[in-house]
Amino acid sequence: MSVPVYLRVAIPSPLRRTFDYLPPQSPPAAAALQPGIRVRVPFGRQEVVGVLLETGTHTDLEPGQLRQALALVDDTPVLPPDLLQLCRWVSDYYQHPLGEVVSTALPALLRKGEAADPGGETVWGLTAEARGLPETAFKRAPKQAALFRALLARGQLGRAELEALELSRNAVKALADKGLVSEQTRPPTPPARADDPLREAPLALNPEQQAALDQLRYQAFNTYLLEGATGSGKTEIYLQAIQAVLSLGRQALVLVPEIGLTPQTIGRFERRFAVAIAVLHSGLTDRERLQAWCDTASGRARIVIGTRSAIFTPLPEAGIIIVDEEHDPSFKQQDGVRYSARDLASVRASRQDIPLILGSATPALETLHNAMHQRFQHLRLTRRAGSARAPQIALLDIRRLPLQEGFSPAMLAEIEATLARREQVLVFINRRGFAPTLICHDCGWVAGCNHCDARLTVHQYPPHLHCHHCDHQRPLIQQCPQCFSRQLQQVGLGTERSELFLQQCFATTPIHRIDRDSTRRKNALAKVLEDVQRGDPCILVGTQMLAKGHHLPRVTLVAIVDADSGLLSTDLRGPERMGQLLIQVAGRAGRAERPGRVVIQSHHCDHPLMQLLVTRGYQAFARQLLAQRQLSGMPPYRYLALLRAESKRPENAIDFLTEARRLAQQLQPASPQLHYLGPLPALMEKRNGRFRYQLHVNAAARRDLHRLLQRLCRQLEANPLSRRVRWAVDVDPQDMT
């Protein structure tokens, strides 16, 4: 007689506990009950997909309380042991329910219980009828004709190939509707030979790059901070490190920021390597995401490039993790499980005993701090690759100067001179829309969002008012709703307004606006960049979208219209962000043979931080900020966690946090080692119709903070006040918004 076995299951629910079940009917072989497989179970009145954590022979429940699992979904774990462990670590470190962690670690379709092996890629091919048509068919539909010819030549095309060939998906649909194209399944690409991963020869390294590469060790955990200015050749180091790892028969994981995953980046990897590469980014459909996930989990793909959530991709033969632009805020998830993919990369690399490379021109303060304390090996690239010289940065004091739409005469003169030399200009304005404020000149009424404590941004293309925090939109009004005056003024500067103004100033020069609105249409960004590559004089007006990753060799002037907003920001990381952004944007200038120039307009040119950044560079600037952090007892010198709570009725959230503080102080009275602050309103108190507050806990020792949070969460979950609010812990918060 076999001992009864119980299944301990992680359920996607905010409850901080696991649930025990009886094995499903027709008891599976014990070997089938591997941790990490999915199980379909009854849960309350619903049926959910959970993940098996472990099996056990005892349970705290009465036999009658147990229900039976309905079915095992997988034969092999969707979360192999290392990832299951990582999820447990995340749940413990970030104080987030394990079931939700496990569920964020899985692609959406697996969450819903779909099979983990989609068995090949969905592709489109011509039907027999279509193959009989002459090559000159579809004379009146050029898009369809192009697709038809491509399919004749190549047989089948997948989504990625359609994109690469710039074929329209509408054409696919049109031909499919005519019965000329059908959806087919292409078997997975066979694994590439590991002995020859290269498609193209690596570039020659300069001595500095070579020295950095020589430092890397591939057989053990070590964290390398690869610090190098834009254009200093970090990517080539990544490529050659990956090459080394591939030839050891292992896989590489590359994490990139959300807007850094450009076709150029992917193209560079694909040109270099002959192995299958899986790409995971937010633009994929659930189906494509699952496909990419399966490709890496099966070991077919040898390189994974992805944004934040790619840190949870199973890699049976992981050999290296690279985090590019490691300072980028998008690596920290800002809702649900508030994890930092960069920090998880470190945990994962250490557990798997493989190297981790953190690359950046402007490392995060905590990363620099780690490097300074020898926890990371610091590799520096100081030279720009090729002949490009570092840009010269000039501060332009605009106090008392006449400004036209934010531009000083000197700045306009700079732009004009650059265009006259037949060079290109990048105008950086970190705010999309036309104007950030609509105000009534007669009574002072300001157009605000009904759901947030925010002003509505005026957009002109097309005209409307838009809340950038909750996406609420309203028609653009001409009359004040309070006093019925028609004197409504659009105050402040956004990209649309600058574009219009510059168009008037430089009527014969093409102006390209690049922000989330102008690039919403697919390939719009690629088209503009293609134009820009041709090198004719033009002006690019854009937000931080322009700051990342794009190679703009003909841009020789970067104009930063307003550097003050970041400098004066009250947020913990405001100045750090400003510095990083300025340096990143500046990196766009002068990448080819021509020297670049960066001009920064400011009312605070003599601000010590600004001076430091411009005259002595990011390192000195960052060290100064670190000194300030140490004085003010902030990370990375002390450890911070926020207890966030929000509710429709503000008092619910405040009462909850007040109680939380009381409980916390009972567990751990305030002291120099541990202090409390709050409940405080969030920087934007009301957002999306909810009032948001936070309790800050600041500790000298990570261990104390962690112990407190753990015990506090247990109590809070049982507390009736917690049911009236949405609450979550944010360990190592990025910002206080």
Add this chain to the structure above:
DNA sequence: AGCACGCCGACT
């Protein structure tokens, strides 16, 4: 979270 139950207000 999701779902059901339960008890009070303005509607066909």
Add this chain to the structure above:
DNA sequence: GTCGGCGTGCTC
């Protein structure tokens, strides 16, 4: 007379 508002309780 009901539809539906959200307070409360529960999930192996």
